[in-house]
Amino acid sequence: MAHSRQAVPPFVHLGAHPIRWQLLNELSRSDYRVRELVTQVGEPQNLVSYHLRLLRDGGLVTSTRSSYDGRDSYYHLNLDHCADILIGAGAALHPALRLRCVPTAFEPDGPLAVLFVCTGNSARSAIAQALLRRQSGGRVEVLSAGSRPKPAMHPNTVRVLRQEYGIDISDQSPRHLDTLSERRFDAVITLCDKAREVCPDFGNGSAAIHWSIADPAATGDTDEGSYPVFRATAAEIDTRIRHLLPVLATR
Structure with a gap:
């Protein structure tokens, strides 16, 4: 033929x-x-x-x-x-x-700790913290922090996690990066280009990973007007975390 x-x-x-x-x-x-x-x-x-x-x-x-x-x-x-x-x-x-993509079961060999970092710790890193906890079924210790933390979570951070993912972080407050200087992490993930420049090296074999994601709060819109941007940002972070899990499982 x-x-x-x-x-x-x-x-x-x-x-x-x-x-x-x-x-x-x-x-x-x-x-x-x-x-x-x-x-x-x-x-x-x-x-x-x-x-x-x-x-x-x-x-x-x-x-x-x-x-x-x-x-x-x-x-x-x-x-x-x-x-x-x-x-x-x-x-x-x-x-x-004719191949097909099969989701990889998340089965880490041991305890894992991950830190997400952005500037204000009121949007991107807080969203990533909540979504990794959700996707890993709580099998990863996840923290987030900011190089210049805001006084409180952005209202749309709380809203998007509650409405789109069923996660309530209304009692969570931004944390300063300096408070975690003595902690050990398997991966430190910066989600902000500015925070990447000042994020310390946590040593001890920590993987330094960067996700360049725009701040959804920087649009200048009202909370109602910026909500679609928060929803798109959360969806992007959720996708990136899905790809991150197989990497974490091999550490």
């Missing part, structure tokens, strides 16, 4: 180049700026930027302007899209390779 000529599946086309594969590997662990990726892959900036553009055009990578330095950008790997086109690549080769 003659085979018709097929286009190379998108993931094979994009991921097969050695530099792009290195970039995908680095971005699978954390969001990074171009200059950090240049150091990690050991290639000139113009070449790294070129391959990042190809990955972005292919939908595997997104970029956001840094809230710390507006001249800089952070790159983020879209793992859900990677999964979708990997499935397509298998099916394109042979019907028997």
